[in-house]
Amino acid sequence: MRLARIGDVGQERPVVVVDGRAHDLSGLTPDLDGRFLAADGIARVREALAAGLPEVPLDGVRIGAPIARPSAxxxxxxxxxxxxxxxxxxxxxxxxxxxxxxxxxxxxxxxxxxxxxxxxxxxxxxxxxxxxxxxxxxxxxxxxxxxxxxxxxxxxxxxxxxxxxxxxxxxxxxxxxxxxxxxxxxxxxxxxxxxxxxxxxxxxxxxxxxxxxxxxxxxxxxxxxxxxxxxxxxxxxxxxxxxxxxxxxxxxxxxxxxxxxxxxxxxxxxxxxxxxxxxxxxxxxx
Known part of the structure; x- marks a missing residue:
């Protein structure tokens, strides 16, 4: 499982990539940041994957930093x-x-x-x-x-x-x-x-x-x-x-x-x- 943020600068959305396919996490969290991680975010992603998440294309899409701007x-x-x-x-x-x-x-x-x-x-x-x-x-x-x-x-x-x-x-x-x-x-x-x-x-x-x-x-x-x-x-x-x-x-x-x-x-x-x-x-x- 790989977590990522895709999209233009300032408009990134969170996804999880499994076996080369990206799944949209926007319904679970607005971004991959400290608040998400502190709220047991990774376990929640696994649960959401098991329940089913919509796929999104990766081809030709910018991949941003995988964590939204850190505090340090x-x-x-x-x-x-x-x-x-x-x-x-x-x-x-x-x-x-x-x-x-x-x-x-x-x-x-x-x-x-x-x-x-x-x-x-x-x-x-x-x-x-x-x-x-x-x-x-x-x-x-x-x-x-x-x-x-x-x-x-x-x-x-x-x-x-x-x-x-x-x-x-x-x-x-x-x-x-x-x-x-x-x-x-x-x-x-x-x-x-x-x-x-x-x-x-x-x-x-x-x-x-x-x-x-x-x-x-x-x-x-x-x-x-x-x-x-x-x-x-x-x-x-x-x-x-x-x-x-x-x-x-x-x-x-x-x-x-x-x-x-x-x-x-x-x-x-x-x-x-x-x-x-x-x-x-x-x-x-x-």
Missing amino acids: VVCIGMNYAAHAAESGSAPPERPVVFLKHPNTVVGAFDDVVIPARSTRTDWEVELAVVIGSHAYELDSDEAALAAVAGYTVADDLSERAWQLEESGGQWSKGKCGPGFTPTGPWLVPADEIDPGRLRLRSRVNGEPRQDSTTADLIFDVPTVLRELSHYMALEPGDLVLTGTPEGVALSGRFPYLAPGDVVEIEIDGLGRQRHALVAPGARDVR
């Missing part, structure tokens, strides 16, 4: 040892945390505008966790995983000069360009995914860049959620990005992104994204 996008930095090394840093002893603006979240196939001043725009494939219930001061891995509604794919696009040279010590300056978090295409329920054994890959213009597995995370999903919950309350619908593996432009092995480049990222079981990078003023589907 919380990110973990340098959570793969090899990526920390290519960034010139030792593996962290505690999770490195930064925030992205919620308006960075866009659809998996939307164009992304490279900011006019950007010279070092970079890609980062990441496993994203969608929170399903209020989570604060979690005391066990079991409690942490119980707070997860599902998982999706995210590209944590970054402007490295802003992140590292103009940051004043805070990474978020380089992370918050509008559209800098393509998300989706699907939200997959937590009980259908093992977040500890997922293969992640990225390509730029068809050339391989990243290829790793979440088994190599320094801090796994329950550890990340437990740690975050002792500093902030996570709310239903929030996105938590768990970090990226090695193979980004920051390593010096690849050029940074430029208008006309196409980034593809994918995670086994969660789907694939494809987004074109465009110059300011170029066509933008958001």
